[in-house]
Amino acid sequence: MTDKPSAETRDFKDTVFLPKTDFPMKAGLPAKEPGILARWQDMDLYAKLRDARRGREKFVLHDGPPYANGDMHIGHALNHVLKDMVVRTQSLLGKDAPYVPGWDCHGLPIEWKVEEQYRKKKLDKDQVPAKEFRAECRAYAQHWVDVQREQLKRLGINADWDNPYLTMQFESEATIVAELLKFATSGQLYRGAKPVMWSPVEKTALAEAEVEYEDITSTQIDVAFEIVESPIPELIGAHAVIWTTTPWTIPVNQALAYGPDVDYEIVEWGAPTKRYLVASPLVDDFIKRLSAEMNRDEAMDIPDVPEDDLLALGNMLDDMPPPPPARRWKGRELAGTMARHPLAVMFDDTIMDGDAQERFERERVDESFARLVNIREHARYCSELFDGVLSPDSPKAEFYLRPRPFLPGDFVTTDSGTGLVHMAPDHGEDDFDLCKAHGINPVFAVEGDGRYREDWAWLGGMGSVINPKFNAPDGPICQTLREVDALASASADYRHSYPHSWRSKAKIIFRCTPQWFVPMDQQRGDDGTLRETALKAIDDTRFVPAKGRNRIGSMVEGRPDWVLSRQRAWGVPITLFVDRKTGQYLNDPAVNERIVANIRTHGVDGWDEEYAADLLGPDYDVDDYERVADILDVWFDSGSTHAFVLESGRWPDLQWPADLYLEGSDQHRGWFQSSLLESCGTRGRAPYNAVLTHGFTMDGKGEKMSKSKGNTISPIDLMRDYGADIIRLWALSVDYTEDHRIGPEILKGVADTYRKLRNTFRYLLGALDGFDDAERVDVADMPELERYVLSLLGALDAKLRQSVDDFDFNTYTRALSDFCNEDLSAFFFDIRKDMLYCDAPTDMSRRAYRTVLDTLFHALVRYAAPVLVFTAEEVWATRYPQADSVHFLEWPEVPAAQADAARWDGLRALREKVNEAIEPYRREKTVRSSLQAEVEVPAAAVPDGFSDNDLAELFITATVTRGQGDGVIVKPTDMAKCGRCWRHLPEVAEDGDACDRCDAALAGMETA
Known part of the structure; x- marks a missing residue:
């Protein structure tokens, strides 16, 4: 050397x-990622990967269709990153994992947006030819499909972007029609009138998945129905009181419901005294509302009253003797009791005969006192108050003259109200079922826009029923009830959750209209009911997380019949011809085949009136049949995607059933469920083997994102600022099974x-x-x-x-x-x-x-x-x-x-203690790196098989020795530092010299 x-x-x-x-250490993702994306597109990465995996075991994730309406939001980003992660990891495992993206293109959200464009131009959408309007909806949807496709590509989602599925493709629309006709052919379709969730603003029925709940403040009222018949004599002349937060349903009341096991009693109140029938557990709450009403001058529209009269009233009430112990009756004893609708006095002059009128006048004191204690003259003498509210000559006036029966309702509770529930079969599921069981039918008084029919005797042509002013304590309903002395209390202060349309954000109502339904509990030969088949399919499906099984199971277990029809323009038509005489829909395979073929050629326009005769063919007279004008619930469209995506052969890499469906947890009542019901109704099993659900993305404080709060985060902005890989890493780092x-x-x-x-x-x-x-x-x-x-x-x-x-x-x-x-x-x-x-x-x-x-x-x-x-x-x-x-x-x-993992775990734990012991010396600059430290470690803490030199190398210190103490001792080394490897070693004479190892390495380099 x-x-x-x-x-x-x-x-x-x-x-x-x-x-x-x-x-480079600096990523520069926003600038770099588009170039990589372009390279993938040039090489057609998706198609090449399909070729590379062809013949391998398949894994098929079926993409749930996002709605073609607006930019991608952060929920879209999370959802598609999760899907991409599933597909890529399965491909990494060597499987053939295709990914065909899709979009939902029909339905109210798109139609609503196109209508908004008309409204801005002050045009009437109904004046536009239907075919022209549908074309605008189709163009609107295609625009947003193209926009979202580019945004999702930018996220790095590897998919068949050049060949996605759209529910508005003619082939898709034809398959949806074919699936509908399978239900019709098998007898799993009927037309019936039931209360459904209805949007007066959008003028259509809504699916449960199209509804969200928001807290609102409503008017709550207590309404008195005079009892005119009863097996209990004491009740005749008393007033049964119902409580409701939907005053607009009182004009269509047809019965009262009681709880068979609930206790009821009479409450005497007021001057002159009135007797009210309410549930015993709710008497105190009812009296509180009566007291509040008596003190609510403004709500009663009471004029200024002399102070002496007020004092007289107060003294009179104070001097009233305590009521005797109440007699109580079980609800079942009320069977056979009949009450009179409060508006009956408006339409029957015989109600107040001469003697009654005289008695009424005798009991009156001066006008101000009469108004104060809620005494009113007969409505006929105050007709000017009801100008535009009443139509006494209406042919529907007799509706109010029919007595209202008391009916037993298992749903009646004493949680709130009065323990008596007013029944409006047009506007409630329980109401409809109970009334139907007793032969009481809906009257269809409320129109699609929320107004009462023009010919309705009370409030004809008026509304909208969801307008708070219409239902307010001083609105036309409460005013009328007050004038006939039937409004026991009214206040606009009841806070509760209420359903809204998630598109228009307007309140919805339950409204009974003729609709098309798929029955859940109809026996289907040896296959059982649709409900039974669906519940078994749920049991056979893997859910991630597992709690999803109970969630969708409880929804299917309790759901009503599936409402398929919507009263709009943009969607797949319900392609049925109904016999005008029998009311039965035509079930002819040849006609059905022509219908499907025509939709395949012309799309949804293929159901227009111009094709009716050709579709029916020579065997049927077009004048004998009604061509159904309703469209399908958009959830039926998306629930049928498995048929036209997985089974059609258009995407030969796919197969049925899918291995996985993956969407947000709200789709337990949406796409997961509609797909389940559609497939169970036509194929007897679910279209998926597993279902994965994710929660919703909240802002950094855990609050729901909304534009009004200004706390939304755009994935498009994030990609511009951070790059797509950061969004992907975020999406795959959170616990997506919960809200995040x-x-x-x-x-x-x-x-x-x-x-x-x-x-x-x-x-x-x-x-x-x-x-x-x-x-x-x-x-x-x-x-x-x-x-x-x-x-x-x-x-x-x-x-x-x-x-x-x-x-x-x-x-x-x-x-x-x-x-x-x-x-x-x-x-x-x-x-x-x-x-x-x-x-x-x-x-x-x-x-x-x-x-x-x-x-x-x-x-x-x-x-x-x-x-x-x-x-x-x-x-x-x-x-x-x-x-x-x-x-x-x-x-x-x-x-x-x-x-030996345990041995190395022990060594690493000791190494951590050594680093912690050195850190104070580093902060004090007593040593500048661990290489300058000599440490003593507890001998008992050193795992077997490591020498002191091994420990020095592993701990990156100058030396390590073993002591008998419990802690780590650190001191700066006096040894010189090798100028090449910077280790402090005894063979280094002075700082900067090379150690023996470095000398050998240098010699080898010189030789080389």
Whole structure:
């Protein structure tokens, strides 16, 4: 060996094997990702991947169709990233996992938006030819399909973007019609009148999935119905009181319901005294409302009253003797009782005969006192108050003259109100069922826009019924009830949850209209009922998370018949011809075949009147049949997607049933359920084997996002500012099975996680510079640390595989990140960087380390590829610029390696204590790095098999010795520092000299 030059003249910088890579630390994702995306499009990545996986085991995720209406929002982003993660991980496992995206294009949201454009131009949509209007809806939907497609592509979603499915494609519309006709042919379709959720603003029935609930403040009223017949003599002349928060339903009341096991009693109140029948447990609450009403001058529209009269009234009420103990009756004893509708006095002059009128006049005191205690003259003498409200000559006036029967209702409770419920079969499910059972039919008084029919005797042509002013204590309903002395109380202060249309945000009502239904409980031969079939299918389906099974199960168990019809223009028509004489729909296979073929040729326009005669054919007279004008519930469209996407053959890579449906948890009552019912009704099983649901994205404070709050976060803006990989990493890091959050601080944490993952890859790329197979070392020849890290990689591999099976992407992403940060960067890389930088290239230990780095690279880039789709591509192309995309790769083969995990866990725990002990010295600058520290560790804490030199290397310290104490002792070293490896070693004479190891490495370099 040559003599060492002096420390002053030696420069080791060029002799150290530092990592080399062009992979930048700064990601620059917003600028870089579009170029990668363009490369994928140029190579047709999706099609090439299909070719590469053809013939393999299939995994089919069927994409639930988002609505073609507006930009992608953060919920879309999360949903599609999850779907992409499922497909990519299944492909990584070697399966053929196609992904055909789709869109829902029919229905009210699009029609509503097109109507808005008309309204802005002050045009009447109803004046536009239907075909022209549908064409505008189709164009509107196509515009947003194109917009959303580009936005979803930008997220890195790998899908058949050039050939998506749309529910408005003619072939799709024809298949939807064919599915409907399967229900008709099998007798699973009927036309009936039932209360359905109805939007007066949008003038159509709504599905449950189209409804959201918001808190509102409503008018609550107590209305008195005079009892005119009863098996209990004491009740005749008393007033049965009902309580409601929908005053607008009083004009269509047809009965009163009682709870058979509820106790009822008479409450005497007022001057002159009136007797009210209410449930005993609710007497106190009722009296409180009566008292509040008496003091509510403004609500009663009471004029100024002399103070003496007020005092007289107060004294009179104070002097009233306490009521005697109330007699009580069980509800079932009320059977046979009849009451009179409060408005009966308006339409029957015989109600107040001469004697009654005289008695009425005798009981009156002066006018102001009479008004104060709610005494009113007969409505006929106050007709000017009802101008435009009453139509005494209406043919419907007799409706109010019929007595109202008391009916037993199991649904009647004493939670609130009066324990008596007024029945309006037009506007409530319980009302409808109970009245129907007793031969009472709906009257269809409320029109589609929420107004009463023009010919209705009370409030004819008036409304809308959802208008708060219409229902207010001083509105026309309460005013009329007050004038006939039937309004016991009214106040606009009842806070409760109420259903709204999620599109118009307007309140909805229950409204009885003729609709088309699929029965849930009709026997279907040997197949049981649709409800039974669906519940069995739910039992046979895997749900992730498992609680989804109970959620959709309870919904199906309790749901009413499926309402298929809507009264709008933009949608798939209910293609039925109904016999005008019998009311039965035509069920002719030849006619059905012509209908489907015509829809396939012309789309939904193929059901227009101009085609009716040709569709019916020569065997039927078009004048004998009604062509149904309703359209299908849009959920039937989307519920049929499995038929025209998975079964049609248009996408031969797909198959039925799907392995997985994946949507938000709200789809238990939406797409999951409509698909389930459609498939069970036509195929006897669910169209999916598994269902995965995710929660909703909240803002950083856990609040629901809304434009009015200004707390929405646009994924489009995020991609511009952060890049798509950051959104993907966020989406796959949260516990998506629950509601989750996004906000600036959360994104800052995600960006930090991304930075650490990127730096892991940057280190690997740099450390592997020049690596080739000749350098590779067998696992058996590796040092124990390398074998231990490979065993950790094996454990990670198993954990990630399990996470893929469980669709547990939060665990997947966290495990990958933790391995890179804790096992590699903070441990393995930290320890071995000295070997990488300073050992000779031919050294077996260095070669072993680089062999493990290569194994780690190939595993980690594959694990990361489904998550960080752009970054993984960049990493792969940096090392293999001529290679195909990283996304063609399959799950890595991890070499088996054995290591005593418990022994290494103990060593790592001790290493952590050593680092903690050194940190105060570092902060005080007593030592500037751990290499300057000499440490003493508790001998009992050192696992077997590690020498002191091993410990110094693993702890990255100058020396390690063992002591008998319990703690770690640290002191600065006095040893000189090697100028090349910077270790403090006894053989180094003075700072800057080379240690023996570095001398050997330098000699080898000189020889080479």
